[in-house]
Amino acid sequence: MRVRYNRWSGSQDPFPADVSPDAVLEEISEDLLSGYDADAALQRLLRRGLGQRQGRVMGLDDLRQRIEQARQRELGRMGLEGPLQQVAQRLAEIESLERTALQLADDPAQADRHGEQLDALPTDPAARLSALNDYQWYDEGAAAAFRELLEQLRRDVAEATFGRLASALGSLSAEDLQRTQDLLADVNAMVAKRERGEDVTADFAAFKQRYADLMAGLANPETLDDLLEELARRMAAMSQMMAGLDADQRAQLAQLSSELLADLDLSFQTEQLTRSLQRLYPELGWDESVSGAMPGGQESGSLPATVDWVEHLRSYEDLGAALHQDYPGARLEDVDEDALRRALGDDAVHDLRALREVERVLEEAGAASRQQGRLELTPRGIRKLGERSLARIYDRAVTGAPGSHRASGSGGDGELTGATRPYRFGDPFRLDVGRTIGNALRRGTSSTPATSSAAPPAPSRVRLRPDDFELAEAERRVRAATVLLLDMSFSMPLRGNWVPAKRLALALHSLIDGSFPEDRFDVVGFSDYARRVQPRDLFATGWERVQGTNMQHAFMLARRLLGAHPDAEQQVIMVTDGEPTAHLEGDTPSFEWPPHPRTLQLTMMEARRLTGSGTTLNVFLLDHEPGAAAFIEHMVSSVGGRIFYPDLDDLGSVVVHDFLHRRSH
Structure with a gap:
């Protein structure tokens, strides 16, 4: 995939798309909480687009789908056999003029001879044209029309082969053909010189001056590569159109081109340039037919119009491939804005630019950074996501709670x-x-040079x-210490509880870090083992495909963490969807289902140790199996804790509301 940067043309939008880092983080938060890393979450966002409040931004998948729809419409517009059909139709019209004149001829014998010659003409258009080139026309009007057709077809072949380079040629006289031959020879010479490792900058500048009249139709190529790429795309489109025809039609069209531009030197230079371009631009698919192109369509186009059509279809394919982004080194900058604008309009270009802004705004906001080629969230990005999670549940948590408020600052200092x-x-x-x-x-x-022993003059400004x-x-004096125990067993994602639980953890961390900076907050995840989880690791932390819900170990670890703050108000918040099914025997987890009595006994023992020092235990029991709540209810009642049965959608608001209520009393 080649990327070309052009000077300002006046058509580019100088104002970047309005994409905010908060909106991007909100869009990718669900994927991050589901276990995707930042790089994968960003790619998924680019594929599906942004649901901005001020208007949706289409993603790459939507843009690619619209490109494919536009390509399908374009496929039905024309057909590959159009050039030969047009030649056949035009020849039939000219022959009709000739036959009409022969019917009115004064010499019936002469008219019969001409009629017999016309009847004996080959049926295919190329051979018929060649035969008529040697025919002695009876009617001057038909002869003039035939000469005009030959002239037009010569121009068509030149434009089909060389594109806009041929548009500046005159009547394709011998002088015009010689000048075209000289131009191609000079291009071939520059290509050969550069392949020898020599610089061709000065040669190309002189070339542009020498052929300024012929170059006027091109898009002002600034380098030899610009010129070669435009020629390559055109000649590849001609080759692809030929590849879509059957063998007989290809032979007819090749014969037609050869008849019309019967110049050996020009053919030699063209073939040499074609070989060079095929070597330099192999990705253009020179001998590949256009996928889906049919013999006929709604319109019957001339040879250059049909090659234009093939080139247009190829641009749709290139756009689709660039938007798919499934090749090594793919970047959104690979998508040709001009081609996208021609295909889908300015709105699509605006959406593409918005997608290009997504990663940049995250990095500029300090929310993400590239580390060894991978996008990773920064601590600031994690804080922002926590704030977004808190914002989603905060309004419901404080509704109707007089005196509750969220501090916007960072809190007091120690x-x-x-x-x-x-x-x-x-x-x-x-x-x-x-x-x-x-x-x-x-x-x-x-930093002052030691030029003398004299003291440097006092600076007037620091x-x-x-x-x-x-x-x-x-x-930092800890006023309250909270440990969140997060069930990471396999049942959590099976019941859809895992993402809301992680969102709660982020929101609670954001609330305490932002509004209660003197508090201490820790997260402990537990499955067969319990382990401390740092807030920055919450996104990478996933549920674990292991057997066991080890609440005993979780209570042990919580007690150890809270023991570092003996003077603080202490509470443990446990979010789970079931009963304990594992405990530690030494350092090894022991799992059994239904729960072994020893598991229940050791879990109860650790819960009593935890609450015996004044720690409050609050359990939030999510969607659970019938009967699974019996032990949890008994345990919580025995240690003087509290148990909640929130709906999944209300989990965050219930926990935050309860936390704020306790901190305000």
């Missing part, structure tokens, strides 16, 4: 410790001004750089 460290992106902007300015002054002094910033460290 007490300063007196220590400092270099500022890092994402830190609160709490600078130690003295140390920051001191760093800038020392940098300025160290110029700060980001690496001068020094952050004032603050002690």
Whole structure:
């Protein structure tokens, strides 16, 4: 796939499409929570498009489908046999003029001889044209019409072969043919020179001046490659049209072209250039027939019109391939905007530009970055996704709750410790001004050349750089500590519980991090084992295809995490859809279904240890098997906890509402 960059033409849209990072994150959040990485989620978004509030942005799949629909309509418009049909029709009209004149001839014998010659003409158009070229016309009007047809067909063959390069030629006289031959010879010479490793920049500049009149019809090629690509596309389209004909029709058209441009030197230069272009542009499919092209269509086109049609169909195929993006190194920049505009209009180009903006706005917003060729979410992007998750459930969580509010700032700071460290992106902007300015002054002094022993003059202005910033460290005092226990067993995704549970975890992290910065929040996932999950790993963390729901180990790990904050208010929130089916024997999980009595006993024991130090246990039991709630209800009742049975759609709002209620009392 070749990409060509052109100078400003006046048709390009200078204003980028309005795509916001928040909208993009909202669009990909479901895929991220379902286990796709950022790169795969972005590709899926590009395929399906964006549901922007101000208007939907079509995705690559929709654009490709519309391109295919347009191609199907175009396929029915014309046919490959049109040029030969037109020649046959025009010859029939000219012969009709001749026969009409013969019927009115004064010399019946002469008229009969001419009539016999016409009756003996070959049936195929190319051979018939060749025979009529030697025919002595009786009627001058028919003779003039035949000469006009020959002239037009010569021009048609030239335009079909060379495209817009031939449009500047005159009547295709011997002088015109010689000039075309010279031009092709010079192009072949430049190609050969460049293949020897020599520079052809000056040669091409002189070439453009020498053939300025013939080059006027082209799209102002600035380099030899520009010229070669345009010629290659045209000549490949001619070759593809020929490939779609049957052997007899191909022979007729080849004979027709040979008869009309009977110049050995011109043919030699054309064949040499064709071989070079086939070698330089093999991806154009020179000998491949156009898929779906039929012999006939609604219109019967001339030879150049039919080649135009084939070239147009080929552009649809190229657009479809570029939009499919399934080849190595595929980029959205590969899609030809001009071709897309011709096919689908300006709105499609606007949508394409919006899709191109998607990754850029994420990176510029600091929400994602490329790491070793893969797109990954940054901590800032994870925070933003948490905020989006919280926003989706927050309104329902606080509706009708007087005094509840969401703080938009980052919350209060802890007490300063007196220590400092270099500022890092994402830190609160709490600078130690003295140390920051001191760093800038020392940098300025160290960069001053030591030309004399005299002290450098005091600067009138201190110029700060980001690496001068020094952050004032603050002690973070934990007021409340929350551990979210997230069931990661196989039953969670089977019942559709996994994505809402992960969204809840992100939302709760965002709420506590943004509105209660002095609180501590940890996430523990559990299946056969329990393990701590960092917020940044929530997207990569998936449910596990293992047997076991080990609540005992989850309670043990939660108790250990909360033990680091003995003075804080402590609570454990567990989201699950079933009862415990595994416990630890030493370091090894033991699974049994139905649950073994020892599993239930050890789970109850750890729940009592957890709540015995004052920790509150809140269990949110999702869609579960009948009877599975019995143990959970007994356990929660025994340790003085609480149990909730939220609908899946209300999970986030119920948890957030309960959390806010506890923090406000």
